[in-house]
Amino acid sequence: METLTRRVLQILERDARTSADEIAVRLGAVADDVRNIIAECERGKIIRRYKTVVDWERAGEDGVLAFIDVRVSPAREVGFDDVAARIYRFPEVLAVYLVSGGYDLQVVIRGPDLKEVAMFVAEKLATIDRVQSTATHFLLRRYKEDGEVLVETPEDRRLAVTP
Amino acid sequence: MSRVARVVDELAPSGIRKFFDIVAQMDDVVSLGVGEPDFITPWRAREAAIFSLERGYTQYTSNWGLIELRREVSALLARRCGVEYRPENEILITVGVSEGLDLAFRAILNPGDEVLIPEPCYVSYSPTTRLAGGVPVTVRCDVKDGFRVRPEALQAAVTQRTRAILLNFPNNPTGATFSEADLELIAQIARQQDLVVISDEIYSELTYDRQHVCLASLPGMLNRTILLNGFSKAFAMTGFRVAYAAGPADLVGAMTKIHQYTMLAAPITSQLAAVEACRSCETEMEEMVAQYDQRRRVIVRGLNDLGLECQMPAGAFYAFPSVESTGLGSEEFAEQLLREERVAVVPGTAFGAGGESHVRCSYASGMEQIHEALRRMERFVKRLTPPVRRIGAAVSLGLCALLSPSTSASADELIQLPTADRSTAPTAGYRRRFNGPNEGYGTITLPATRLGELLFRYYDREDGKRRAEIGGQFQVLPDGLVTPGLSVGMWDVGNNGPWGRRAFLVLTKNLTPFGQIPIPKPFERVQFNIGAGTGRFGGAFSSVRADLPGKISLIGEFDSRRLNAGIWLRPLRQLTLKGELQNGNPYLGFEIRAGL
Missing domain, CATH: 2.40.160.40 (monomeric porin ompg)
Structure with missing residues (x-):
């Protein structure tokens, strides 16, 4: 990937609302080139969408997030794909990853409370054919997300004027 | 009769002290006045420091500094500047470049020896020269030369007593730096007049759009250059106070002699953190430089849009715009801006001749702060109609x-x-x-x-x-x-x-x-x-x-x-x-x- 494209994407990943003109100034590029790069990335699905990072806790919405380790017996020809598809079609499911290690699929689920999520796992996930077992971990505290430390507020400890 | 030594008594107070005092009484100041990175030291380096304390590394080191660190510095200089220094006797670990500067002057100056210092420049060069018994001879750099010292002006300032040239590039406060061709013209003067060059290259890694050229890498300069550099700016380690001097064995040996009697050694915790910085923090350093580069373009564009004419700095993290269009002098501008809009900048006059009508705006601040500062400055400049x-x-x-x-x-x-x-x-x-x-x-x-x-x-x-x-x-x-x-x-x-x-x-x-x-x-x-x-x-x-x-x-x-x-x-x-x-x-x- 070209350096300019990578830089444009890095800036947008940090703040998707940065205008093409601002990006162009920052990178010493031509604004139209930046617009073209963004359009190209949107067309090529390199940019999937623009989202807002919402701190739901702060907004007073007490949903819960759970990570579920799912062990699956793979099947001939499809491997884990068909089971993954059965899982990712549920709207409650935020993410599904195939991972190495002690289990096969890692599923991220958001629900209104512990009980609802537990029921969903018991009724919908555990009962899927070839799902051998599930282990549910509820998220208790976010320390760092998307490269950003959430529990410390950065503080400028520098003297305001120094030579 | 004053109890304070005459040389100290006669030193001018720092030009930025006044601003510091005003800022200290204010809230909500957006400061573009800071001469150090806003990034925190990379965690690997901090973690190495913590680990060293846990393991009980709390002793003096060799006067020269830890040999591991000198080896890393030697490798870093070879890798990034293409100059070879022997870690055993050509590199000294100092407590910041400030100490290196003091040692260098004291090591080479006899009373009355002159040092050529291009201005505007960092505030400590002239006082340190005086404290070492030397005489600072400042050479004015002009905005029309992009704040690079003109070799003719330098040549014209050479006298029988001239002993050394002090160079700082990329420059604090102007952000100017030298190309290889520029440096060669200065090197010629040094060779012809048999001068030592003290080269403060602390901002070397913060060079944009081009490669930094180390003065010592020029033909015949290795033996007459004292290279001063350190970890403060490149690795955001200002508070660790760790830097190095590299140069010919006789000069670095002389500096070490002073260092052993006055400082003994740089703190071991800082030295161990610096070892880790050399070994594993270059990628993070390059990322920080990329961020400075983006801010540089934003602030320079913003200042020019305000009518504060500003050249694109080639290095460091300072923009040095002219405030002439506002009709205010640099100190007036800085003080009014601070009082009215709570934006701190440093008046150019604090950095000597050539700084009049300019202010130094540090872009070692987050992008949002830079935008906020520009918004406030816009209000200020628009209001200003003397x-x-x-x-x-x-x-x-x-x-x-x-x-x-x-x-x-x-x-x-x-x-x-x-x-x-x-x-x-x-x-x-x-x-x-x-x-x-x-x-x-x-x-x-x-x-x-x-x-x-x-x-x-x-x-x-x-x-x-x-x-x-x-x-x-x-x-x-x-x-x-x-x-x-x-x-x-x-x-x-x-x-x-x-x-x-x-x-x-x-x-x-x-x-x-x-x-x-x-x-x-x-x-x-x-x-x-x-x-x-x-x-x-x-x-x-x-x-x-x-x-x-x-x-x-x-x-x-x-x-x-x-x-x-x-x-x-x-x-x-x-x-x-x-x-x-x-x-x-x-x-x-x-x-x-x-x-x-």
């Missing part, structure tokens, strides 16, 4: 009134109506009607002080006559977030009695992205003007200008007699293409704007 300049503008308007020819210009259908949108650079334009009679007009607009503009127009009228018009307008109140702008002006004033029919008064409201009123999509900027005038602008009039993304503007104008509309395209910053319907007649034209 009384002298107001009188100047009034006089120029008066002159227009007196000098304008008494002809009758009839092109009533002029886009655009007066607005409070002052041009900051000279523009020249021409419009031509493309149906019907042969008719067109050219316009030249010149900024007259920051808030006024002069206008010259020349017409080819449809009746075959040619006419000229001259005038000006002047902004009384800038268009702020809350207050509307107010501007008065006169065009074609001599035509119908001196103060009569062509005077006008305009109120504007500029909706900017930073204003409280949201801008309707898809516009980026909307400006409303309402006004009243006599003569050609008789009665009330109004106009709206809306900027769309993609450098397109839509213009609409309305008064009691006519309706105009236009679409303007700006393919380049300097060029606007205009298609307009004026009173129902189509015109095509263009406008060229000087400068950026």
Whole structure:
């Protein structure tokens, strides 16, 4: 990937609302080139969408997030794909990853409370054919997300004027 | 008799102390006055320091510094600067470059020896020279040379007593740096005059758009250069106080001799953190440099847009704009800006000759803070119309009134109506009607002080006559977030009695992205003007200008007699293409704007 494209994407990943003109100034590029790069990335699905990072806790919405380790017996020809598809079609499911290690699929689920999520796992996930077992971990505290430390507020400890 | 030694008594107090005292009493200051990175030391280096404490590394090290660190520094210099130093006796670990500088002067200067110091420069060079018994001889660098010292000026300052040249590049406060060719000219002087060069290259890693060239890498310079560098800026480790001096064994040996009696050794915790920085933090360092680079472009563009002329710095993290256009001196500017808008910058005079009319703006701050500082500075600069300049503008308007020819210009259908949108650079334009009679007009607009503009127009009228018009307008109140702008002006004033029919008064409201009123999509900027005038602008009039993304503007104008509309395209910053319907007649034209 070209350096300019990578830089444009890095800036947008940090703040998707940065205008093409601002990006162009920052990178010493031509604004139209930046617009073209963004359009190209949107067309090529390199940019999937623009989202807002919402701190739901702060907004007073007490949903819960759970990570579920799912062990699956793979099947001939499809491997884990068909089971993954059965899982990712549920709207409650935020993410599904195939991972190495002690289990096969890692599923991220958001629900209104512990009980609802537990029921969903018991009724919908555990009962899927070839799902051998599930282990549910509820998220208790976010320390760092998307490269950003959430529990410390950065503080400028520098003297305001120094030579 | 003073109990303080004469040499200390005579040292001038630091020029930034006063600002520090004012800032200390204020809240909500956005500081562009900080001379250190806003990044925190990379965690790997911090973690190495913590681990070293846990393991009980709390002793003195060798006077020279830990051999592991000197080996890492040697490898770093070979890798990044292409110069080879023996870790055993050509590298000394110091407590910051400040100590290295002090050691270097003390190691080479006999009482009365002179050191050539290009200014503007870091505040400690002259005092440190004096404390070492030397005599600082400053050589002024000018903005027109991009703040690089002219080799002729350096040569001219050499005397029998000259012992050394002090170079700092990339430079604090100007951000200027040297190319290899520039350096070679200075190196020639050093070789011819047999001078030592103390080369403070602490900002070497913060060089943009090009590779930093180490002075010692030039032919014949390794043996006469004391290279000072460290970890503070590149690895954001200012508080660790760890740096190094590299040079010929005799000079570094002499410096070590002083160091062992005065400092003994740099702190071991800091040295171990620096070892880790050399080994595993280069990627993080490069990422920090990439961030500085982006901020550099934003702040330089922003300052220039404010009319504070600023060259693109090639290194360090300082922009050094001129504040001349505001009519204020550098200290006045810095102090008023701080008191009125709570933005801290450092007056250029703190850095010596050549710094007058400039301020140092550090961009070692987050992008949001830089934008906030620029917004505040915009308010400040817009407000700034020193009384002298107001009188100047009034006089120029008066002159227009007196000098304008008494002809009758009839092109009533002029886009655009007066607005409070002052041009900051000279523009020249021409419009031509493309149906019907042969008719067109050219316009030249010149900024007259920051808030006024002069206008010259020349017409080819449809009746075959040619006419000229001259005038000006002047902004009384800038268009702020809350207050509307107010501007008065006169065009074609001599035509119908001196103060009569062509005077006008305009109120504007500029909706900017930073204003409280949201801008309707898809516009980026909307400006409303309402006004009243006599003569050609008789009665009330109004106009709206809306900027769309993609450098397109839509213009609409309305008064009691006519309706105009236009679409303007700006393919380049300097060029606007205009298609307009004026009173129902189509015109095509263009406008060229000087400068950026």
